[in-house]
Amino acid sequence: MTQRTPKITETTIRNLSSQQSFDKGQNYFRRGAVREPVRQGDELRGYCEGSGYQPYRVTITLDKTGIKATHCTCPYDWGGICKHRVALLLTWVRQPDRFQTIAPTDELLAGKSQEELIALIKEMLKREPDLARLLELPVQPDRNMPVDLDAFRRQIQYALNQSDGYDYYDYGHASTMATELAAVVDTANRFRDGDDYINAGDIYALVLKEVVPIYQELYDENGDVAIEMQRCAEGLESCFDEGTPNADTRRTWLSALLEATIMDVHMGGIDMAAPADDVIIANATDEEWDWIEARVRRVMGGMNDRYSSWGHEAMINFLARRMEAVGREDGVDDLVLNEGSPQQRAFLLAQRGRFDEAVTIARQHFVELPGLVQQFADALVAAGANEAAEAYMVSQLDTRSRSTCLKWLANHAKKTGNLAAAVDWWRQNIEDAPSFETYQSLRELANQLGQWHQTRLELLAALEAKEAWAVLLEIALDEDEVKWALDLLPYVRGWHSHDYALRVARAAEKEYPQAALEIYNRRVEQFIDDRNRGSYHEAAKLLVRVRAIYKAQGQLEAWQAHITDLRKDYKQLRALQDELKKAGL
16 A cells, blocks of 8 residues: 655744754754654654653654644643654654554554464563553443443553652653543543443543542643543533433443532632533433532532632532523522622622622622622623712722722723713822823823823823833833933833833934944843853844944944954854854844
8 A cells, every 4th residue: 555655844843843842853863862763654653762761652643734643752832842753753854764664553454363363462462561451451342241340440540550650740641641541531432433322431430430539639731631531521421412321320420420520629620521510410310410419519518728719609500500401590599699609699689680789798708809899890880780880999999909990990981981080090090000001091081181281291290209210211112202211211120121221222223323322232241241142142133233223324334343342352252153143243
């Protein structure tokens, strides 16, 4: 069979990786870190030596357009493909003859007799004894024969034990666990696709039952294990839809889904096994719901300081969604008002038009939560209670939510057409917390009212009195007051002062070229003092601008003297000299 050879180039690999990953992968390729490269059908496989004790396994899946998917057992997840995948792909592009080409697995096995297959399996087990556990697992679905769940349990435990011997922060083991778990879930999927929904559902539920209780102990940084649990919940959804489980089986499945839902709430709502909660709500009978609700209420009763109020709210929402699903919407209000959190009760009362009661709860419980204060005011507005919302926000001005309330009141006044009130609120806000964004909002509104000239003078005086130099500098740059910006620059301190200096220099290049040159050259010296190639690169970029200013002033001889002196002063810094050369300097 002729294999397709999709076109892959170094440009393809660069586009898939960061510059750092490409450079490191290229070094791996050059030093021969790629071992045993193989092409089998549309897959490229190999091992790449890296920082781990064992080499990483790399797989590249091809299609007619190029690269379809990539995988590596390393923990890299910082954008683009890792250096090990880069190394294997570079081997394919530059040294394709190194790849051993073997036929697809089905083709290799098709012509072998039973005796040959048994002998081959025995030989494989000599090399990889751990694979013997797979012999216990059924290969094809059989609706007349219950699967041996103990065999699958051993396979799941083998997967979970992949963390043994790993450092806590080496979270690549989670990916290995997920790969092993995926094999179990794939088996369940084959049963489901073969219409053996009972055995499939039992395997899905078993995975959840074994993994959920210890999930918090796993370092599942990339969510690889969680994805397998999500696949189990989705699989159980189809088993409920298509299968006919008996009462005991239904309880087993629902229990597995419920414990996953509870653990997800306990962990703060990370969708660890979505859509487990939806499957329960959609499929539980009224009789089953009785014990499900009893379990949920025991969880709620046992909540302590380890749980945020969010956990209680999540459980109430779970119960409320079930009521709505079975046509008991009339009971939802009683549930929330009697057992819900202050937030749930306040928002529901606002929706029902009981504004005074809602505001009373909000004033008691939302004081230290500025974001929630704003959400509640928005809820009042959405319910048509504009005056109640405004009064509530005014009542919170003496709390830690003051800044949030002032901004909300200003924006709300603008939306309702009360521009004068909006200006007053923004002025209070800028006096409390000076910012360029607030200045812009005031400028827009005061211009519409024809009050900007006087308002501007008052604002600038207030900002200067508060020594809000960074805000004043933003204003100067925005209003093209370059001389003013140059005068303000020495007063700006802090980590952001370098960025402001460069912005001022760019603004001053034409009108005040000498001042721009002084700023640029001072920053160049600071970059060089950092003594690293990245800073040398930034210094070279600034020197390109310096050269352009000298050229615009007709002072190329002065520029040549300047760059010659700089090269001479730092002749020992080879990396700097290299960056200057790259920049054409």
